[in-house]
Amino acid sequence: MGPYCPLILLPALSFVLMLKLVSPPCLHTWVFLVQMSWQTAWHLFLQYKEYKLREAPDARLLIAMSSLMLLTQRVTSVSMDVQDGQVTLRGLAESGSHLQKARSLLPFLSYTLYFPALLGGPLCSFRTFKSSVEMSGQRHPIALWHVCRKCFLFLSLECLKALLGIRIGYDFFDITHHGGLQGVVSIWGLSLLYKMSYYSHWVLSEAINIAAGLGFGGCSANGSPLWNDLWDADIWTLETTNMVSQFARSWNKTTADWLRRLVFQKINRYRLLATFGFSAWWHGLHLGQIVGFLCWAATVEADYRIHAFLRPYVRGGAVRWLYQMITWAQTQLVVAFVIMTVELRKPSAVRLVWGSPISLFPLLYCLLLFVLPKKKQN
CATH class of the missing domain: 1.10.287 (Helix Hairpins)
Structure with missing residues (x-):
């Protein structure tokens, strides 16, 4: 990452300091605000260079930003573990020398900077990481x-x-x-x-x-x-599912679980909208990301309602086979629209995607939101 190493080292060190200085009940709030503020500032800097200055960003900066996003997952995961009582900071509060207290911080610093996560995930919990190191x-x-x-x-x-x-x-x-x-x-x-x-x-x-x-x-x-505790690529499910909602739960699975825990389970209203909206914020707030993730949230909600409405009419045999094939094709095309919108990101590309014939498939799902009754979700 060259000169962009501080993008990772500074928030990692600030996280360890917050473990020492902030009380456990307030830790998650502080970690979340500090980390997302730092990450958002750099995302906005990238957009400034790309759209205002019309400069191609340094590849090393893009690598650092990817690692910073993964670091956000890990530090907020630990802070939620502390908040829920799954991880204790007993060693930091006990009396002892400064050296002993510093040693108790080393596992957390090691967790934030271990190289497989910096290279691309998947998200590993602190408890899993610690037990793996102890059993190495x-x-x-x-x-x-x-x-x-x-x-x-x-x-x-x-x-x-x-x-x-x-x-x-x-x-x-x-x-x-x-x-x-x-x-x-x-x-x-x-x-x-x-x-x-x-x-x-x-x-x-x-x-x-x-x-x-x-x-x-x-x-x-x-x-x-079995070496299946860290698993993101459930390729078979992703390519064969006939439900947009199941695709969303299986896509980048550890990140989906993290978003569910961080956002979806914390609020009572508009949970899908808030979860996908936060995902757009975490990814960088490009126009394509905002539009794509909000459209994804709408199609997931519509998907719940459509399948709940159609299932009573689907019996065995040819009708069920036809139902599976049509909903599979619809899922693939909705996902294709979302992926293209999110990946291309720029306003000019977003306009082209929305002007293409494939935009009719997510629009159909979004229109059905106003027709079909809401299905209660756990």
Whole structure:
């Protein structure tokens, strides 16, 4: 990250200082406000350079920003653990020398800066991280097989993505010139390329975590160890589900769980809107991100209502098969629209996406919000 290392080091150190200076009941509030203020300031600086100065941001700055977003997940996860009593700060409050108190802070500093998380996740809880470090000398050799399997899947995804890129092309502005069904299929294919980039990134991150001794999920019924505790890429579910809501819960799973705990479970009204709105804030507040995530929230709410309305009419046989296929296609096209809107981000690209035929599919879901009754969610 070069000169941008302070973007990560300063909030990591400030978090450790807050563990020492702020009382546990107030810790989460302070950590959240300080961390999100720091992250938002840098996101706005990036937008200033990109839109006002029309300068391409330094690649090292983008890497640092990605790591800063992941750091936000970890420090707020710890602060929520402290707030809920799952992690105690007993060693910081007990009497002792300054050196002993400083040592009690080292696990937290190590957790905020351990390299697999800086490279791309997935989110590992502090308790899981600490227990993995304490058991590092007892790592089972079968973990090597899981690392190799993940690496093979990563290489397969990269090869498939390259072949798909040659077939489809990467120029979005070319693709939007296509109309009708061809335009819909072309934009869906380009969104698939974006999804595969995420899949390969998550799979490689999972392999790195397992190689570092993280992600041990206990043993199966026959006694073989399971390395499935840190899992973001549920590719099968993502590509086969016929529900936008299930896609949202399975996409980047540890981040989805973090958002659910940080926002969704903390409020009683407009929970989906608040959760997806915060996700847009966390991602950077570009216009495409704001529009895309708010549209995603609306389609998830509509998805709950549509499936609740249709299920009583769906019986076995051909009707159920037809229902599954139509709702699967609708889910894929809604997700394709959201991904393209969020990834392209700029106002000019957002206008093109909204002007393309694929925008009809999320608009249909949003219109049904005003027709179908609300389904109560847990």
